[in-house]
Amino acid sequence: xxxxxxxxxxxxxxxxxxxxxxxxxxxxxxxxxxxxxxxxxxxxxxxxxxxxxxxxxxxxxxxxxxxxxxxxxxxxxxxxxxxxxxxxxxxxxxxxxxxxxxxxxxxxxxxxxxxxxxxxxxxxxxxxxxxxxxxxxxxxxxxxxxxxxxxxxxxxxxxxxxxxxxxx
Numbered sequence: 762x763x764x765x766x767x768x769x770x771x772x773x774x775x776x777x778x779x780x781x782x783x784x785x786x787x788x789x790x791x792x793x794x795x796x797x798x799x800x801x802x803x804x805x806x807x808x809x810x811x812x813x814x815x816x817x818x819x820x821x822x823x824x825x826x827x828x829x830x831x832x833x834x835x836x837x838x839x840x841x842x843x844x845x846x847x848x849x850x851x852x853x854x855x856x857x858x859x860x861x862x863x864x865x866x867x868x869x870x871x872x873x874x875x876x877x878x879x880x881x882x883x884x885x886x887x888x889x890x891x892x893x894x895x896x897x898x899x900x901x902x903x904x905x906x907x908x909x910x911x912x913x914x915x916x917x918x919x920x921x922x923x924x925x926x927x928x929x
Contacts (some may be wrong), residue, residue, distance in 0.1 A: 773905050781793070784811045786843075788838060789834075789838060792837065795841070796837065796841050796919070797918065798837060798840075799834075799895075800921070801917045804813050804913040804916060804917060806830055808909070812885050813826060816885060816888040816892065825884075826881070829880055830872060832877075833870070833873060833874060833877055836869060836870045839867070840866045840867055840870045842909075843863065843866035844866065844867075847862045847863050849883055891897070
């Protein structure tokens with residue numbers, strides 16, 4: 762009898778590999794649809810990217826910001842997974858252990874987000890003059906920032922909020 766790893770074709774393995782990316786994408790989309798905080802964090806990616814461009818950050822700063830944004834999104838996905846697993850395991854019943862697990866998962870996201878905010882202030886805060894100059898030289902940036910902020914607010918707090926929003 763041939764070992765299992767030899768009987769699988771490369772085509773089958775490739776199909777399974779690609780399918781795993783679809784599952785991951787589906788998880789991220791589900792988190793965006795059901796988690797207000799995930800929408801907030803996803804929306805924060807655009808201003809960070811704009812500030813990176815306006816402030817002409819170094820490659821190492823850009824890498825730090827990219828990793829930080831990626832970790833925030835990943836932690837938000839993990840938080841969603843923990844909350845869903847706890848809800849499933851507890852059968853909808855309230856318990857101290859379930860609350861502790863969910864609160865700790867949310868706390869981990871909060872700790873990292875505070876660190877991310879400090880990182881952003883350290884990188885962009887020293888370049889406030891560049892940011893102000895960009896808004897003065899390009900007045901349309903002010904309008905764009907206002908429009909984006911309104912759309913971001915609507916996306917975070919209005920879109921998807923009627924059904925399935927599990928953030929409390």
